[in-house]
Amino acid sequence: MTEAQAWDTYSKQRPERRPTNAAGENTWFNWTQYPDHGPGAELLGVGPGASVLDLGCGKGGNLAHVATLGARxxxxxxxxxQVKAAESRWRHTGMTLHRTEAIQFLKESGERFDAVFSVFGAAWFTDPTVLLPAIRQRLRPGGVLAFSQRPPIEGCYGCQGSYINRSEDEDPLVVKRWDHEPERWVEILAEHGFTAATARILPAPPGHRKIGTLLVRAHG
Ligand SMILES: C[S@@+](CC[C@H](N)C(=O)[O-])C[C@H]1O[C@@H](n2cnc3c(N)ncnc32)[C@H](O)[C@@H]1O
Known part of the structure; x- marks a missing residue:
């Protein structure tokens, strides 16, 4: 099984984003695993005409919102x-989609971006020592890199395994992810030439669930 097949399996298990959010909007940005929670697209610091790249865009809900702000x-x-699901729902926004692996895209594309983001996406599932230099090549000087993911489990740092479950008779599929504490992310970003890095854990909304969201932001 390839990584792409594992994510195709995941895609079938994930519901589509709701038609509207709690504010009645048709598109919105959601950095966290909780609906109607957390900051919005303002973290990207971009306006109309900016070029914005989503690494591991999935079904495209966040990217669609960026497109409606007038960004490329x-x-x-x-x-x-995942790409087909994004295309069928959001093609009308004018977004451009590539079915490819993130590092391959970053190395082969000649495009430059004002912001690069990833929400529980390829930035979580790619070795940062490979990903961050590749992002810097595509990010305009001063551009924003921002990503979110689940915080690490205490004591479990670096490359970790995640299961994608299948039927009862089949073994789960495995993908790798990279987990670090916020302070370590700040160091890693500085080691790769990013500036003004911040990393924090946004608390879960009030309720039963306690796991927050790791939110990382830096400039290229
Ligand atoms: C947990 S989903 C999140 C999707 C989306 N960002 C969202 O918030 O709904 C992770 C996504 O990252 C994609 N992905 C994982 N590793 C990738 C890689 N190395 N290159 C490109 N996409 C990747 C998967 O196919 C999947 O769509």
């Missing part, structure tokens, strides 16, 4: 199922 919205995802 480019999404990359390794899963054909």
């Amino acid at each position: 919205a480019v999404g990359v995802d390794v899963s054909l199922a």
Whole structure:
């Protein structure tokens, strides 16, 4: 099984984004695993005409919102199922989609971006020592890199395994992810030439669930 097949399997298990959010909007930005929670697209610091890249765009809900802000919205995802879902729902926004692996895209594309983001996306599932230099090549000087993911489990740092479950008779599929504490992310970003890096854990909204969201932001 390839990584792309694992993510195709994941795609089938994930519901589409709701038609509207709690504010009644048709598109919105959601950095966290909780609906109607957390900051919005303002973290990207871009306006109309900016070029914005989403690494691991999935079904495209966040990228669609970026497109409606007047930005040139480019999404990359390794899963054909995810890209097809994004295309069928959001093609009308004018977003551009590439079915390819993030590092491959960053190395082969000649485009430059004002902001690069990833929401529980390829930035979580790619070795940062490979990903961050590749992003810097595509990010305009001073441009924003921002990504979110689940915080690390205490004591479990670096490359970790994640299961994608299948039927009862089949073994789960495995993908790799990279987890670090916020302070370590700030160091890693500085080691790769990013500036003004911040990393924090946004608390979960009031309720039963306690796991927050790691939110990382830096300039290229
Ligand atoms: C957990 S989903 C999140 C999708 C989307 N960002 C969202 O918030 O709904 C992770 C996505 O990253 C994609 N992905 C994982 N590793 C990737 C890689 N190396 N290159 C491109 N896409 C990748 C998967 O196919 C999947 O669509």
